[in-house]
Amino acid sequence: xxxxxxxxxxxxxxxxxxxxxxxxxxxxxxxxxxxxxxxxxxxxxxxxxxxxxxxxxxxxxxxxxxxxxxxxxxxxxxxxxxxxxxxxxxxxxxxxx
Numbered sequence: 001x002x003x004x005x006x007x008x009x010x011x012x013x014x015x016x017x018x019x020x021x022x023x024x025x026x027x028x029x030x031x032x033x034x035x036x037x038x039x040x041x042x043x044x045x046x047x048x049x050x051x052x053x054x055x056x057x058x059x060x061x062x063x064x065x066x067x068x069x070x071x072x073x074x075x076x077x078x079x080x081x082x083x084x085x086x087x088x089x090x091x092x093x094x095x096x097x
Contacts, residue, residue: 008033008044029055 002015005026014022032051036042
């Protein structure tokens with residue numbers, strides 16, 4: 001997929017093999033860069049680098065949150081499995097009766 005996007009007033013043509021909303025991603029990056037640029041007198045490279053670091057930091061926080069939630073689900077699944085094993089009759093022992 002080939003798409004025209006705008007970031008900080010510049011138009012880019014980008015291609016992606018993934019099914020993602022490149023316009024929404026570009027809008028998010030543009031907003032982050034505008035936010036960083038509003039903090040002081042910075043050149044565009046520094047604005048881009050700081051925005052990149054902010055987005056990476058958000059990603060790491062999100063990844064840690066997802067990892068914690070998955071670990072919680074793993075614990076719940078293990079508990080449920082133990083309960084099922086405890087309360088589910090063993091078919092082999094029923095056949096022997």
